[in-house]
Amino acid sequence: MAGATREGLECEIRDKHEQGQYAAAAALVIRGYGAELFGFLLAFHRDEEDAAEVFAEFSERLVRALPAFRGGSSFRTWAYALARHASLNYRRGARRRDKRQMPLPDGSEHPAVVELTRDETPAYLRTDRRARFTALRESLPREDQELLVLRVDRGLSWNDLALVRHDGASALTDEALKREAMRLRQRFHLLKKRLSALARDAGVLDDRPEGG
Numbered sequence: 527m528a529g530a531t532r533e534g535l536e537c538e539i540r541d542k543h544e545q546g547q548y549a550a551a552a553a554l555v556i557r558g559y560g561a562e563l564f565g566f567l568l569a570f571h572r573d574e575e576d577a578a579e580v581f582a583e584f585s586e587r588l589v590r591a592l593p594a595f596r597g598g599s600s601f602r603t604w605a606y607a608l609a610r611h612a613s614l615n616y617r618r619g620a621r622r623r624d625k626r627q628m629p630l631p632d633g634s635e636h637p638a639v640v641e642l643t644r645d646e647t648p649a650y651l652r653t654d655r656r657a658r659f660t661a662l663r664e665s666l667p668r669e670d671q672e673l674l675v676l677r678v679d680r681g682l683s684w685n686d687l688a689l690v691r692h693d694g695a696s697a698l699t700d701e702a703l704k705r706e707a708m709r710l711r712q713r714f715h716l717l718k719k720r721l722s723a724l725a726r727d728a729g730v731l732d733d734r735p736e737g738g
Contacts, residue, residue, distance in 0.1 A: 532602065539601045548592045555588060555605055562680065563609045569675050570613060570668070584612040603686040606676065610690055662724050670717050677714055684711050 535558045542551035563584065568577040587608045595604060663671055676682045676690060684707035691706070692698050698706075 536600055536602070540597075543592065543595065543601075549589070551601075552585075552589050552592055555601055556585060559602055559605050563605060566606065566675055566680065567609060567613055569663075569679075570671065571616075572664070576616070580609075580612050580616045583616065584609045587612055599686060599689045603682065603689055606680070606682070606686075607690045607692070610672070662721060662728060665724075666717075666721070670713075673710060673714055673717060674721070677710075684708075 535554065539551050539554045539558070542548075542554060560581075564577060564581050567580050567584075568574065571577045571580060584605075588605065591608065595601075598604075599607075663674055666674075672691070673687070676687055682690065685703060687710050688703050688706035689698065691710070
């Protein structure tokens with residue numbers, strides 16, 4: 527999504543939120559960011575049914591949490607944090623899940639959103655070379671996988687990354703946010719070197735110098 531388009535969407539969501547129209551705001555979040563969020567979940571769960579179930583849980587969390595949103599980040603960043611927590615909750619089996627699907631606000635049914643996201647699955651999951659690179663990603667620890675997807679594929683800033691990964695148990699001060707953003711940035715640079723080495727060993731990248 528282009529920056530100008532995203533900015534317009536954020537303004538539209540914010541207007542609905544400030545007017546107390548939380549169902550409409552939730553629908554805008556899901557329609558605007560649902561495809562990329564589902565792609566984010568699919569990258570980790572690697573099964574459409576699992577990703578769909580986590581997406582449904584995320585949608586429920588979104589509807590319940592919107593009234594308490596205080597604007598400490600963009601709605602996009604906040605939605606990624608909710609999706610990540612839903613994914614962790616699913617993996618840990620923190621609660622019993624049934625197969626009931628909750629209708630989304632304003633009639634935007636969950637199956638329709640999932641169908642949309644399947645059509646817009648990121649290209650790196652479709653091509654052969656990218657698929658091989660994705661397999662390398664999947665061999666990395668979960669934290670590193672998240673970092674790559676959110677930074678490289680989704681283009682989140684370091685501060686937004688720190689906010690998405692915050693557990694929410696306590697307030698994140700400006701200084702703590704700065705430290706966490708720096709930690710993630712340093713980890714990312716080390717991770718890039720490691721992944722490049724793995725890719726060369728696997729034959730995904732060659733050893734020719736740039737421009738060679």
